[in-house]
Amino acid sequence: MEVPETDAHQCVVGVTVPLPQPWASQVRVVRLDAGDPLALSIPPHVTLVPPTAVASRRLPEVRAHVARVAGVTAPFLCEVGGAGSFRPVSPVAYLAVGDGAAELDALQAALRASTGPLAGNLRFPFHPHLTLAHEVDDEALDDALAAAEGIRGQFVVDCVRLDRMGDDGVWQLLDVVPLGGAPARE
Numbered sequence: 270m271e272v273p274e275t276d277a278h279q280c281v282v283g284v285t286v287p288l289p290q291p292w293a294s295q296v297r298v299v300r301l302d303a304g305d306p307l308a309l310s311i312p313p314h315v316t317l318v319p320p321t322a323v324a325s326r327r328l329p330e331v332r333a334h335v336a337r338v339a340g341v342t343a344p345f346l347c348e349v350g351g352a353g354s355f356r357p358v359s360p361v362a363y364l365a366v367g368d369g370a371a372e373l374d375a376l377q378a379a380l381r382a383s384t385g386p387l388a389g390n391l392r393f394p395f396h397p398h399l400t401l402a403h404e405v406d407d408e409a410l411d412d413a414l415a416a417a418e419g420i421r422g423q424f425v426v427d428c429v430r431l432d433r434m435g436d437d438g439v440w441q442l443l444d445v446v447p448l449g450g451a452p453a454r455e
Contacts, residue, residue, distance in 0.1 A: 271320065271392060279322045281434040282331060282443070284380055284387070285314035286373065288399055292349065292422040296364060296399055299420070303362070303402035303413040310439055315347075315366060315397050317377040317429060318387050328433075331386045332444060335431050338379045339446040345372040349399060350421035352414040360405070362413040363398035364420055372426070373397040380429075 288296060293313040300308035323331055347369030355361045366373060377395055381387050402413035428447045432440040 274322070278325055280325045280328070281320045281322055282318070282328075282387075283316065283320050283432050283434070283440070284318035284335060285316050285430045285432070286347070286376075286426050287428070287430055287445075288313040288315070288349070288422075289424050292420060292424070295420050296401060296417070299401045299413050299416045302416060303409040304405050305400075305402045305409075305413075306404055313399055314430070315373060315399055317373065318380050319391070320434065321387055321389055323386060327386050328443075332431065334385045334387065335380065335429065335444065336446050338376070338385075339429050340449045342372075342376055342379070342448045343450055344425050344427040344448045345369055346423065347373070347426045348421075348423045352401065352417040352420075353398070354410060354414060355393075355396075356407075356410065359393065360407070360410060361403045362401040362410045362417070364401055364417050366397040366399070368423075369426060370397050376429070 287293070296313040297308060348367040349364050350367065351365040353363055353365050355363070374395055374397065381389065401417050402410050426448065428445050430442060431444040431446060433443050435441050
């Protein structure tokens with residue numbers, strides 16, 4: 270995971286779609302077995318806005334922007350299953366997103382709109398996925414791909430998470446924001 274450098278007046282935020290149970294536990298086990306160093310510190314998710322530096326004073330604006338975009342996005346069905354890899358470009362094994370990929374793409378584009386507080390260039394083109402292993406060797410990536418072949422799930426995307434990275438490098442939940450028409454989550 271690439272984290273931008275910040276100064277004393279900035280923080281790092283990210284927006285994700287959390288993977289519900291039982292699939293979150295299955296993905297976490299694959300990540301742990303692969304030796305992924307972030308397996309326990311990052312819940313399984315689809316990244317919409319990767320780690321992004323923002324001025325700390327703009328956090329209320331970021332929260333309002335995420336709420337506004339989520340509020341006009343209807344809940345949608347998402348299917349996950351089938352493992353893939355970004356090798357040789359990036360040493361990542363992932364669980365693919367089938368149905369729901371277009372909706373995730375539209376959601377991330379709206380969140381990252383050039384007029385919003387989360388605008389910025391992506392290092393790689395957006396490709397909705399759930400990371401199975403990262404920052405591990407090729408053998409561990411292959412093992413993760415094999416282990417994930419049986420993971421298949423379908424769920425309703427009804428919220429997004431807004432997180433802030435703490436000074437200790439651990440992500441802290443700021444908000445769980447329901448999509449338009451979805452009930453609020455605790």
